[in-house]
Every structure is written in C-alpha cells, then in structure tokens.
Amino acid sequence: MKLFTTALLFAAAPMALGSAVPQLERKMTYDGYKVFRISTHHNPAAIKSKIAKFAAIPFNLDNNEHLDVAIPPEEVAAFEKLGLETSVMHQDLGKDVAEEGNFATYESTVGTQAVPSLTWFNSYHAYADHRTFFNDLQASFPSNSEIFEIGNSFQGRPIFGIHIWGSGGKGSKPAIYFHGTVHAREWISAKVVEYITYQLLTQYSTDTAIKAIRDKYDFYILPFVNPDGFVYTQTNERLWRKNRQTRSGASCVGTDINRNWPYKWEVTGGASTSPCSETYKGQAAGDTPENKALVAFTQKLKASKGIKLYIDWHSYGQYILLPYGYNCAARASNHATQSSLASGLATRIRQSYGTSFTTGPSCSTLYQTTGSAPDYLTDVGGATFAWTIELRPAGSSGGGFVLPPAQILPSGIEQWEGMKYLLANV
Incomplete structure (x- = not known):
C-alpha cells in the first residue's frame, strides 16, 4: 500500500518527516520494508529528486549529510538500482518492530514494600x-x-x-x-x-x-x-x-x-x-x-x-x-x-x-x-x-x-x- 504521495511528501516545509496523506485508524505493518541511510554529500535536494518516485517513509529528512528512508518491499529492487551511496538501518523493518513489541509482563510491587526491579x-x-x-x-x-x-x-x-x-x-x-x-x-x-x-x-x-x-x-x-x-x-x-488532535476542515490528524x-x-x-x-x-x-x-x-x-x-x-x-x-x-x-x-x-x-x-x-x-x-x-x-x-x-x-x-x-x-x-x- 502506498502510504505517501511523493509530491506532498517532498513539497512539504523543510521539516517534513512523514505522513502526507490523511491518517486513518488503521493498523500499519512494515513487513518487508527496508530502511536505508543515504549519503547526500550536503545536497539532500538532489537525493530527494532521485527518490521522489518511491513511496518512501522518511525517518529523518532534515540532515544535510544523510537521509533515512524506509522503502516498501515491492520497490526495494528498483531503489537499489539507483546506485546511491547507502547503508542499511533495517533489513526488515516489520521484523524489528515485532521484536521491539514483545513487551515483558510487569508485575506491580504495590503491597510488597519492594522497589520495582x-x-x-x-x-x-x-x-x-x-x-x-x-x-x-x-x-x-x-x-x-x-x-x-x-x-x-x-x-x-x-x-x-x-x-x-x-x-x-x-x-x-x-x-x-x-x-x-x-x-x-x-x-x-x-x-x-x-x-x-x-x-x-x-x-x-x-x-x-x-x-x-x-x-x-x-x-x-x-x-x-x-x-x-x-x-x-x-x-x-x-x-x-x-x-x-483532529481539526475542523482538515482530513489529516495531529x-x-x-x-x-x-x-x-x-x-x-x-x-x-x-x-x-x-x-x-x-x-x-x-x-x-x-x-x-x-x-x-x-x-x-x-x-x-x-x-x-x-x-x-x-x-x-x-x-x-x-x-x-x-x-x-x-x-x-x-x-x-x-x-x-x-x-x-x-x-x-x-x-x-x-x-x-x-x-x-x-x-x-x-x-x-x-x-x-x-x-x-x-x-x-x-x-x-x-x-x-x-x-x-x-x-x-x-x-x-x-x-x-x-x-x-x-x-x-x-x-x-x-x-x-x-x-x-x-
């Protein structure tokens, strides 16, 4: 599923870091997304232009030295063919999110006179x-x-x-x-x-x-x-x-x-x-x-x-x-x-x-x-x-x-x- 329209994504103000379409009450999965750090050599605008056709989820688009983006699985091969100078932050973002989300059970210490562990x-x-x-x-x-x-x-x-x-x-x-x-x-x-x-x-x-x-x-x-x-x-x-926060007349949230x-x-x-x-x-x-x-x-x-x-x-x-x-x-x-x-x-x-x-x-x-x-x-x-x-x-x-x-x-x-x-x- 395309989460971001690239025209809106990269036309936003200099601080644009993410969602550029209405945020719906959905459960988002990131299975197969690969996250790259792209070296910009102090020219992020040129890199943004090259990746504008991809439905990239930006992690951080504010750094003059590098851009961090998640690429959906169906577009990874085409992205890699660009030959950009990259390193991998997540091989499979969905897998890492799932690992992070394995919350441990917390047992309350109320009544035990013990400080939490x-x-x-x-x-x-x-x-x-x-x-x-x-x-x-x-x-x-x-x-x-x-x-x-x-x-x-x-x-x-x-x-x-x-x-x-x-x-x-x-x-x-x-x-x-x-x-x-x-x-x-x-x-x-x-x-x-x-x-x-x-x-x-x-x-x-x-x-x-x-x-x-x-x-x-x-x-x-x-x-x-x-x-x-x-x-x-x-x-x-x-x-x-x-x-x-929702606002009258705005389809996007927050x-x-x-x-x-x-x-x-x-x-x-x-x-x-x-x-x-x-x-x-x-x-x-x-x-x-x-x-x-x-x-x-x-x-x-x-x-x-x-x-x-x-x-x-x-x-x-x-x-x-x-x-x-x-x-x-x-x-x-x-x-x-x-x-x-x-x-x-x-x-x-x-x-x-x-x-x-x-x-x-x-x-x-x-x-x-x-x-x-x-x-x-x-x-x-x-x-x-x-x-x-x-x-x-x-x-x-x-x-x-x-x-x-x-x-x-x-x-x-x-x-x-x-x-x-x-x-x-x-």
Missing part, C-alpha cells in the same frame, strides 16, 4: 504498565516524592509526572524539569527518563553526591508529554510522531506539540502550516491541549522557585542541542557557559560505552525549529539552561526510532552518568 529496563512496555511502574516507584518513596498531573491530552489522558525533592521539603528549591516522548515514536526517551527517575529515588540514601543534588533542586519529571500519540504507536502506527509553543511560533522555515505534515505547527500558537497544560505548568514553576535546567529528551542522532532553534545566528546570553557544560556532559556520556554526542546550538547544529520547547523555556520560561537531547542511535546500524531493547539499559546508564556531572555543575 531494574529488569523493567530489559524491555519496552505498554502504556498502562508505565503508569503502574511510576505509581509503584513513587509508593516506595512516599515521603519525598509525589505523582502529579498538569492537565489532559486531546483524547483525555492525564499528562502525569513525578515530583521529587530532598531535605528542604517539597517545592523549596529551583526546578530541574525533564520531558519525554513529546514525539510519540521516540520510545527510548521515556525509558531514559524513567531510568534517571529510578536512580534519583533509589540512590538518595546511599550516594552522597546524589543526596547533594536532591537537596539542592526539586525535580519535575514528565515521561509522556504526548500520551495519545504514544498509545497510537503501540496500537496502530509505530512511526507516528504528532499528537492525535499537531507537532514541539512546534506549537507560543514563542517564535510565527517565524517561517522551522515548522509546517500543512495539517498533513509531521511538523504541523497548529492553527495558532499554543493551541494544542497538551501545550496549554505545559505552558501553564512551566509558568507555575517560573513563578515559584524558578527553573534551573530543562531537558526535552528525544531520539535519535546523539545530539546535545542548545538554544536557539528559530534563528541559526541567535545565541543565549550565557552561551559560553552552556557550551562548556554541554561538552563536559558529552565527555561524561562517552566514558560509559564510548557513545559520542555532538553539541551546539539547535538551529546551526541540526536544523531550524520554531515554536519549540527550549526556545520558550529560555526566553519566556526563564530557565537558566534549556536543552534538547537526541538519544541513540547515530549511525546507520542503530535502528533509528526502532531501537533494539538491548540498548535500553545502556542508553539509560550513559545518560545517568552524564546527568550526575551536569547536575553537579549547573
């Missing part, structure tokens, strides 16, 4: 199990943590988080503010956020460095900013990115929550005005229910003790991205400090498994984004530091959005080691 990080899990895991983890540390909700998604799911504090008492210190899974298909972001949460809670009483960090800051961690989209990736379409923040939303070039684009910015700044809830919560933190550090966790590419996204020449007032911290973070991450992260301002390092969270948090939310971290993988062998379960724990470990450095130095 680290075996949680051996597998991906259903959304309902994530909710139970967070409830169980919080129940193990009731005196210095709580589950909270900031509002509801378009389909009515609570946007929940966990608040963790130290010896100063609840809400007494500046905020460390983490988001995960704003883009639905980026499953590893939720797992990494969960691993960091797990370590912050379980190591407080035994690790003096973690105690010092917890006693200095309040942590507000929201693992699923886009719960509707995440659930949809588990039931219907693994590579879905946006929320599930808005990119990370192009909907009410700051520099009106700037052109960093998002799409087409409802069928994967980077659709919405009809007005901040008009998604998810973003309205996030903005209100952000302003609440700002008005309280302020926000020291904000990180929006994504995948993939292995980047530590600093402000700004809306303008490639713009720099934060404390840019030198941010650059130094980002370099130190990358060094600490690399020490665990040798994983290399590229650092730099978001627009000039990767691509332009408008209406994005870090820009809002920096200039409106008052955060001292507001970053995006793009997690594993970087190379073609890593799997892109469909990261093998065996890489969950290493991803969490290396980020946690990096966070220990960062949180001790911000």
Whole structure:
C-alpha cells in the first residue's frame, strides 16, 4: 500500500518527516520494508529528486549529510538500482518492530514494600504498565516524592509526572524539569527518563553526591508529554510522531506539540502550516491541549522557585542541542557557559560505552525549529539552561526510532552518568 504521495511528501516545509496523506485508524505493518541511510554529500535536494518516485517513509529528512528512508518491499529492487551511496538501518523493518513489541509482563510491587526491579529496563512496555511502574516507584518513596498531573491530552489522558525533592521539603528549591516522548515514536526517551527517575529515588540514601543534588533542586519529571500519540504507536502506527488532535476542515490528524509553543511560533522555515505534515505547527500558537497544560505548568514553576535546567529528551542522532532553534545566528546570553557544560556532559556520556554526542546550538547544529520547547523555556520560561537531547542511535546500524531493547539499559546508564556531572555543575 502506498502510504505517501511523493509530491506532498517532498513539497512539504523543510521539516517534513512523514505522513502526507490523511491518517486513518488503521493498523500499519512494515513487513518487508527496508530502511536505508543515504549519503547526500550536503545536497539532500538532489537525493530527494532521485527518490521522489518511491513511496518512501522518511525517518529523518532534515540532515544535510544523510537521509533515512524506509522503502516498501515491492520497490526495494528498483531503489537499489539507483546506485546511491547507502547503508542499511533495517533489513526488515516489520521484523524489528515485532521484536521491539514483545513487551515483558510487569508485575506491580504495590503491597510488597519492594522497589520495582531494574529488569523493567530489559524491555519496552505498554502504556498502562508505565503508569503502574511510576505509581509503584513513587509508593516506595512516599515521603519525598509525589505523582502529579498538569492537565489532559486531546483524547483525555492525564499528562502525569513525578515530583521529587530532598531535605528542604517539597517545592523549596529551583526546578530541574525533564520531558519525554513529546514525539510519540521516540520510545527510548521515556525509558531514559524513567531510568534517571529510578536512580534519583533509589540512590538518595546511599550516594552522597546524589543526596547533594536532591537537596539542592526539586525535580519535575514528565515521561509522556504526548500520551495519545504514544498509545497510537503501540496500537496502530509505530512511526507516528504528532499528537492525535483532529481539526475542523482538515482530513489529516495531529499537531507537532514541539512546534506549537507560543514563542517564535510565527517565524517561517522551522515548522509546517500543512495539517498533513509531521511538523504541523497548529492553527495558532499554543493551541494544542497538551501545550496549554505545559505552558501553564512551566509558568507555575517560573513563578515559584524558578527553573534551573530543562531537558526535552528525544531520539535519535546523539545530539546535545542548545538554544536557539528559530534563528541559526541567535545565541543565549550565557552561551559560553552552556557550551562548556554541554561538552563536559558529552565527555561524561562517552566514558560509559564510548557513545559520542555532538553539541551546539539547535538551529546551526541540526536544523531550524520554531515554536519549540527550549526556545520558550529560555526566553519566556526563564530557565537558566534549556536543552534538547537526541538519544541513540547515530549511525546507520542503530535502528533509528526502532531501537533494539538491548540498548535500553545502556542508553539509560550513559545518560545517568552524564546527568550526575551536569547536575553537579549547573
């Protein structure tokens, strides 16, 4: 089945990453799809022109050095005859999606007085199990943590988080503010956020460095900013990115929550005005229910003790991205400090498994984004530091959005080691 009309796919705004036809309530399979990384040699337009005749599912069409695309089985032979410089990310995307979807059963620890096991990080899990895991983890540390909700998604799911504090008492210190899974298909972001949460809670009483960090800051961690989209990736379409908001007069579904923040939303070039684009910015700044809830919560933190550090966790590419996204020449007032911290973070991450992260301002390092969270948090939310971290993988062998379960724990470990450095130095 042809999922994408190529004319629409490649005519979309520079950030077009996916669906360009109306999104129906269907179960999408990827059996036989082969995913290629195509070297562009800094001329992606020429490559897009060559592959325009194929019903390609784009993984990432924003990189000046390479394009990542899935080719349907009936077109693989013709694609390979083009003789492009490629490497294979997935030999059979459907097979890898099926392997990733073998969720382990989670047994609740409520009533056992036991902390959830680290075996949680051996597998991906259903959304309902994530909710139970967070409830169980919080129940193990009731005196210095709580589950909270900031509002509801378009389909009515609570946007929940966990608040963790130290010896100063609840809400007494500046905020460390983490988001995960704003883009639905980026499953590893939720797992990494969960691993960091797990370590912050379980190591407080035994690790003096973690105690010092917890006693200095309040942590507000929201693992699923886009719960509707995440659930949809588990039931219907693994590579879905946006929320599930419908709009009058539009046949396509969904808005990119990370192009909907009410700051520099009106700037052109960093998002799409087409409802069928994967980077659709919405009809007005901040008009998604998810973003309205996030903005209100952000302003609440700002008005309280302020926000020291904000990180929006994504995948993939292995980047530590600093402000700004809306303008490639713009720099934060404390840019030198941010650059130094980002370099130190990358060094600490690399020490665990040798994983290399590229650092730099978001627009000039990767691509332009408008209406994005870090820009809002920096200039409106008052955060001292507001970053995006793009997690594993970087190379073609890593799997892109469909990261093998065996890489969950290493991803969490290396980020946690990096966070220990960062949180001790911000």
